[in-house]
Amino acid sequence: MRPLRYAINVTLDGCCHHEAGLPPDEESMRFWTAELERADALLFGRVTYEMMESAWRRPTSGTWPSWMDAWQIPFAETIDGARKHVVSSTLPEVDWNAELLRGDLRDAVEQLKNGPGEGLFVGGVMLPLALADLELIDEYVFVVQPVLAGHGPTLLAGLRERIQLELVDREEFRSGVTALRFRAGG
Template sequence: MSVAGLGTRRGYPDGMRPLRYSINVTLDGCCDHRGPVPDEELHRHHAENLSRADALLLGRVTYQMMESAWRLPMAPGVMPDWTEPFARTIDAAKKYVVSSTLDRVDWNAELVRGDLETAVRRLKEEPGDGLFVGGVQLPQALAELGLIDEYEFVVHPRLAGHGPTLFAGLSTPVDLKLVGRKEFDSGAVAMRYQSKG
């Protein structure tokens, strides 16, 4: 299926830059970052996703987890060489961190405080091609507010047998339209959806 027109503000009815969400998930619904088995092809795909965004929107837990894993420079041998493009992309990205408990952030980041809906709408109104959100709890709050324009689920051929799971307790269903599909050599499948709302 074509995804033409989804990469710019013009592809969305409200004219704001789109907020995109991507998450790895196992066949039984586990979204624990240790569930899927990473490989070079998937890291390249995720690096390309990140590079399409003007900035990343992260909650505290995801921000701290990503910083501890991907902040450059990394010690030699900590990660395989093929993770370098992903590491460079996420290290350089502008980051907005939603947190009421952190006093400060660095790593090219700034804190987002106050009303979540107001703050994220303000970010979406800024010029650019899009924002990218990761994690579990923050995307659920954004989905509740109807602020996510595009969802990507990278489904891995594995049964993890444990949680956490996505969108548990979502108060209202979110209807989506399939706009893209990509298969990987590992057997993982990335499915992209646009919000119908």
């Protein structure tokens, strides 16, 4: 069974809004590129899918936008080319190497996990909460930003049951960011 890995940026006070932490730098973008490369497919809810598509989909011209620095292009190419599964009851269709997952969430994700490959990656806020409640996440990666946001959505707010985690890896970045990797059920 391939593992489902959840990874997200989070501030010291638990805020997981995508603009609450430090701006991405070369080191953090290399980290996120490597995280996506570990996955056979990405799993997003509607909001995360639409946000990522608007930022990282290759333009029809084939040329990345001028605002993108050279060190952002490997991440852009990785996420653009990745296979994606989108959990949504409101989107009529998706593209960008994506397919909709419909029906029972547990059944759909278990079917993906039972497929061949090295692993699945899930990002976002609401979908990971539902997956955590269903005990379907095998690994959690929290990229902790040395920032106190003081507002915004918080990590896994509303989780029904406590989840015990085992720390399996830690990586510190020059910016003061620390990536913590945990195995579920520790």
